Amino acid sequence: MAMDQSLIVFMTVAEKQNFTRAAEALHMTQPAVSQHIQALESSIGTKLLDRSNKHVRLNKAGEIVYRHGKEMEGLYTRMQRLVDDLMFTASGSLSIGASYTFGEYVLPHAIAYLQTHYPLIRPTITIGNTKDISALVAGGQLDIGIVEGELGLEKLHAESLAKDQMYVVTSSLHPIGTADDIDAARLQQETWIVREEGSGTREVTERMFLEQGLNPENRMVFGSTQIIKESVEAGLGVSLLSHWAVRKEIALGTISKLTVGGRPVERDFSLLTQLHQQHTKAAELFIAILREQKGWPEQA
Structure with missing residues (x-):
């Protein structure tokens, strides 16, 4: 089980502040990155990013989604580790x-x-x-x-x-x-x-x-x-x-x-x-x- 892929892509774009760098980090094409962002924005019902020629910045809604995404990322990691711990290996x-x-x-x-x-x-x-x-x-x-x-x-x-x-x-x-x-x-x-x-x-x-x-x-x-x-x-x-x-x-x-x-x-x-x-x-x-x-x- 993994986190929603579109959310992962969005968080990477937010951190890199650039679609091209995000695509490189995710080993994806830039159009694929754009599709994921559009899908997430459509799902949430609002734009999440302010785009300029050089940088991509989070708007207010984007900041909320990013902050909660980081918390979800932490929860997913902890969930996987708790399951791993059932093997009793430290x-x-x-x-x-x-x-x-x-x-x-x-x-x-x-x-x-x-x-x-x-x-x-x-x-x-x-x-x-x-x-x-x-x-x-x-x-x-x-x-x-x-x-x-x-x-x-x-x-x-x-x-x-x-x-x-x-x-x-x-x-x-x-x-x-x-x-x-x-x-x-x-x-x-x-x-x-x-x-x-x-x-x-x-x-x-x-x-x-x-x-x-x-x-x-x-x-x-x-x-x-x-x-x-x-x-x-x-x-x-x-x-x-x-x-x-x-x-x-x-x-x-x-x-x-x-x-x-x-x-x-x-x-x-x-x-x-x-x-x-x-x-x-x-x-x-x-x-x-x-x-x-x-x-x-x-x-x-």
Whole structure:
């Protein structure tokens, strides 16, 4: 059983924005592509595409059909995989999304564990901010999402996986780099290197500033944790980062981590799945690996 061929052709045209490129991708002739589009438009009762000399664009009706077509595509794929799972083989594709800290510093270890024990499962990884990953899980484009922080979204089931502990990090050569704990007031004059708006790490940093009564004037905004780590190492400033992100540098002795007021700042790693979704065998196994924290890197 397969999805309606005319709908598949329409979605390809929408993605390629061009009849010729769509025909090439589908290994069809251009007139055949046009016939499928006409058949679909006739069936639905309205035009779905705005055609110009160079590009083909979706109109409002086309956008609705395309969005629902993508959801149907996800359902068909899941249906086939659930049928395949009746064979009790842990195989097939598994789409995983994660926000940056988890995706870059924890997920690779969990995937390595999965591949060692279940080599027939083929994972694909999407890294994005919490908002984007949540939307992809809700829309059925991802089987599983792992994000930092709590969020309430319809269509989503969220459960806490683990606590992420975050520390003020400095170069080990920084004047405060030899301390284990520091008074918040001492951090007011430091240059702070923070992530961009919309980042989970930035959100926790702002929360810490608020709780500790801090409002540092010297701030730099960098779009990746890796750049922040390099900059902290080079003595450019201080930051608040997850212990997962700096475990190697801590072990090497190039970065120091400090608590403020005697304890790290905590947030949750949350596991997201679609509400009322029947999981494939591959998804079930990987969720179990995540819950049991198998293959996760050791804490620094």
